[in-house]
Amino acid sequence: MYRYDEFDARLVRERVAQFRGQVARRLSGELSEEEFKPLRLMNGVYLQLHAYMLRVAVPYGTLSSRQLRKLAHIAAVYDKNYGHFTTRQNIQFNWPQLRDIPDILGELSEVEMHAIQTSGNCIRNVTADPFAGAAADEIEDPRPICELIRQWSTFHPEFTFLPRKFKIAVTGAPHDRAAIKVHDIGLRMHRNAAGAPGFEVVVGGGQGRTPMIGKTIRRWLARDEILAYLEAIMRVYNLHGRRDNKYKARVKILVHEIGAAQFAAQVEREYENSAGQARKALPDAAEIQRIARYFAPPIGGAEADGEGAKKLRAARGTDGDFDLWCRASLAAHKIPGHAIVTVSLKPAGGIPGDATAEQMRSVAGLAERFSHGEVRVSHEQNLVLPWVRAAEVHELWRGLRDSGLAAANAGLAGDIICCPGLDYCTLATARSIPVARQLSLQLGGAKRQRDIGGLSINISGCINACGHHHVGNIGILGLEKKGREFYQITLGGSADENAAIGDIVGPGFAAEEVGDAVDLVVGTYLKIRRAGETFIDTYRRVGTQPFKEALYAA
Amino acid sequence: MLLRGVSVAHEDSWRAVDDGEDLPAGKVTVTLRRFLAEREQLAARAGEVGVHIDPGEDLALAAGHAAAISTAALVSVIFPAFTDGRGFSVIRSLRRRGYRGEIRAIGKLLPDQFDFLRRCGADSVEIADGDDVQTWLREARALSLAYQSGYAQTTARNILEARAQANRATLRATAITTPAKT
Ligand code: SF4
Numbered sequence: 001m002y003r004y005d006e007f008d009a010r011l012v013r014e015r016v017a018q019f020r021g022q023v024a025r026r027l028s029g030e031l032s033e034e035e036f037k038p039l040r041l042m043n044g045v046y047l048q049l050h051a052y053m054l055r056v057a058v059p060y061g062t063l064s065s066r067q068l069r070k071l072a073h074i075a076a077v078y079d080k081n082y083g084h085f086t087t088r089q090n091i092q093f094n095w096p097q098l099r100d101i102p103d104i105l106g107e108l109s110e111v112e113m114h115a116i117q118t119s120g121n122c123i124r125n126v127t128a129d130p131f132a133g134a135a136a137d138e139i140e141d142p143r144p145i146c147e148l149i150r151q152w153s154t155f156h157p158e159f160t161f162l163p164r165k166f167k168i169a170v171t172g173a174p175h176d177r178a179a180i181k182v183h184d185i186g187l188r189m190h191r192n193a194a195g196a197p198g199f200e201v202v203v204g205g206g207q208g209r210t211p212m213i214g215k216t217i218r219r220w221l222a223r224d225e226i227l228a229y230l231e232a233i234m235r236v237y238n239l240h241g242r243r244d245n246k247y248k249a250r251v252k253i254l255v256h257e258i259g260a261a262q263f264a265a266q267v268e269r270e271y272e273n274s275a276g277q278a279r280k281a282l283p284d285a286a287e288i289q290r291i292a293r294y295f296a297p298p299i300g301g302a303e304a305d306g307e308g309a310k311k312l313r314a315a316r317g318t319d320g321d322f323d324l325w326c327r328a329s330l331a332a333h334k335i336p337g338h339a340i341v342t343v344s345l346k347p348a349g350g351i352p353g354d355a356t357a358e359q360m361r362s363v364a365g366l367a368e369r370f371s372h373g374e375v376r377v378s379h380e381q382n383l384v385l386p387w388v389r390a391a392e393v394h395e396l397w398r399g400l401r402d403s404g405l406a407a408a409n410a411g412l413a414g415d416i417i418c419c420p421g422l423d424y425c426t427l428a429t430a431r432s433i434p435v436a437r438q439l440s441l442q443l444g445g446a447k448r449q450r451d452i453g454g455l456s457i458n459i460s461g462c463i464n465a466c467g468h469h470h471v472g473n474i475g476i477l478g479l480e481k482k483g484r485e486f487y488q489i490t491l492g493g494s495a496d497e498n499a500a501i502g503d504i505v506g507p508g509f510a511a512e513e514v515g516d517a518v519d520l521v522v523g524t525y526l527k528i529r530r531a532g533e534t535f536i537d538t539y540r541r542v543g544t545q546p547f548k549e550a551l552y553a554a
Numbered sequence: 555m556l557l558r559g560v561s562v563a564h565e566d567s568w569r570a571v572d573d574g575e576d577l578p579a580g581k582v583t584v585t586l587r588r589f590l591a592e593r594e595q596l597a598a599r600a601g602e603v604g605v606h607i608d609p610g611e612d613l614a615l616a617a618g619h620a621a622a623i624s625t626a627a628l629v630s631v632i633f634p635a636f637t638d639g640r641g642f643s644v645i646r647s648l649r650r651r652g653y654r655g656e657i658r659a660i661g662k663l664l665p666d667q668f669d670f671l672r673r674c675g676a677d678s679v680e681i682a683d684g685d686d687v688q689t690w691l692r693e694a695r696a697l698s699l700a701y702q703s704g705y706a707q708t709t710a711r712n713i714l715e716a717r718a719q720a721n722r723a724t725l726r727a728t729a730i731t732t733p734a735k736t
Pocket residue numbers: 419420421422425426427428429460461462463464465466467
């Protein structure tokens with residue numbers, strides 16, 4: 001993991017001091033709420049329905065046990081004993097007092113964390129594959145590049161007052177676990193003809209009220225050109241992105257309006273003009289190496305004898321519950337004899353992404369024992385332990401079970417992604433959490449979910465789509481008409497390398513009908529699926545029609 | 555009030571003149587349109603002509619006339635709202651194309667933007683009459699470090715350079731404390 005040096009640390013401390021001053025000016029009345037707003041927004045402080053909300057950055061979703069313990073401490077001392085992991089790999093605290101926030105930020109800075117650029121019209125926290133560095137299919141760990149982007153985008157003098165927020169996601173693997181095609185910029189690592197790793201640059205993806213899949217503007221870009229190229233993209237967007245209408249201000253609209261080819265040409269021209277100067281401005285090789293060294297795998301090497309794998313197989317053979325959990329939770333590791341373990345934060349009936357202080361501490365402790373003290377946050381709102389020895393998976397599972405963290409539903413129907421909705425959010429048009437809780441109870445146990453197979457269900461409480469409903473295999477969008485909440489269902493969305501925006505199937509449903517509607521959709525799929533097909537495979541084969549018929553049969 | 559560098563500047567004598575208005579003697583700033591249209595007449599007042607660039611209107615025009623703009627003694631970049639950050643890229647682009655005259659940021663700005671403006675290449679900032687100068691001056695120094703290379707040097711030190719220097723210092727220290735092997 002990256003560690004701050006004295007300079008990173010000093011900058012964050014100075015930022016805390018600066019914000020402390022701003023809060024003091026607000027509390028004394030020197031600043032009105034209106035004047036304070038742009039200042040607090042630059043530091044992740046939102047005014048929600050009932051209280052201030054603080055969003056803390058988890059850069060590219062990587063956390064240490066020490067940091068997770070600090071988050072638990074903050075939840076316990078300053079909040080109502082829990083935190084909410086978001087679809088952007090961050091964590092939100094829903095009930096802090098404004099006067100406490102400078103202290104919270106001070107505590108965060110002790111563990112090299114902050115809330116810088118977690119809100120506002122700037123380059124937001126960069127996100128990445130939660131399996132980065134450990135995934136079997138990975139070309140290279142994308143996190144050194146992510147850290148470079150984090151540093152480069154922090155308090156950027158030119159790009160901090162953009163037309164709208166700006167999100168960058170990076171993956172180092174062919175299977176896209178970072179949803180790069182629905183980000184303002186998505187970077188996908190692949191090798192060029194000569195075998196050198198570089199990035200495909202995808203621009204203009206996004207969700208919200210105008211969902212779009214990003215367009216490729218550069219097939220392959222050398223790694224060491226990445227910051228200069230990003231600078232060119234950002235300059236074109238900063239100068240030409242629309243500022244007359246906040247709903248048309250994201251870069252996806254610019255790309256859409258002028259066309260991807262024209263956008264690409266403008267970027268290339270800007271890049272050509274600046275390449276000489278800007279390439280020189282890149283950190284030198286020593287600096288890049290300095291950063292990369294922090295991300296070396298913490299585990300020595302492969303287990304040659306296969307003993308661990310044998311032990312894991314044996315445990316799975318004798319313990320059915322454990323086996324079900326393994327099938328959902330384990331992913332193939334780069335280093336033989338190891339596993340990547342997903343810890344589902346989606347217990348049946350629970351609030352997706354919420355974790356209590358005790359649970360955070362348990363995961364921190366388990367990560368120390370079994371995962372070299374490292375934890376990841378996924379955009380599915382789960383936690384991931386990336387460095388677990390196969391031989392120890394069973395023991396880890398027991399520990400998770402004791403903390404109520406062994407839901408065997410990662411990647412399955414019960415792994416519902418859900419935004420805070422009307423329970424917290426001022427922009428919401430409908431509740432989303434109660435719908436998710438109800439639905440998760442209705443979906444059935446681990447066995448049934450295993451039978452249904454891979455299926456993503458995403459719920460948003462308004463068109464802003466923080467619950468990524470557009471890219472859920474089943475998307476549920478909460479809307480409001482004449483004081484009544486209703487829920488629109490979309491099918492066929494997908495956030496991976498085959499990203500697609502879901503299709504609306506028909507008129508919406510009342511909250512209490514959503515469970516039955518999803519049941520009908522799932523039931524239809526089970527009836528018509530062919531051997532080996534997941535839900536999305538079947539949907540792509542048959543389209544909306546059979547589902548429409550099932551849902552709206554008179 | 556005008557700030558230059560990180561201090562209060564004596565008001566200077568630049569006067570903004572509207573299109574159609576007669577040009578008074580002394581230093582004047584005109585719109586980009588007028589600046590281009592009356593280029594020849596204005597050439598006689600070399601050193602005393604400045605130009606306004608309003609990112610809301612002049613972007614395409616400014617991009618196409620970099621050479622003409624480079625003859626202006628002052629470029630005033632207008633910020634219609636503090637949330638409208640186009641001016642930062644306008645200033646930066648002027649500098650990258652080699653403009654060496656004074657760049658001034660005017661319009662609706664926040665003290666928190668002071669150092670960013672300077673790093674992009676602005677020399678001076680005109681702040682609103684009601685603004686507290688002390689807040690502006692304090693905010694300019696709130697952060698003593700910056701990650702980005704290739705932008706102007708201000709009171710914020712470049713972190714990459716600071717790192718390289720610290721590394722060299724460590725190396726020197728090790729060289730002194732570890733006796734050379736023979
Ligand atoms: S999708 Fe809407 S309701 Fe949900 S968190 Fe985002 S803005 Fe709030």
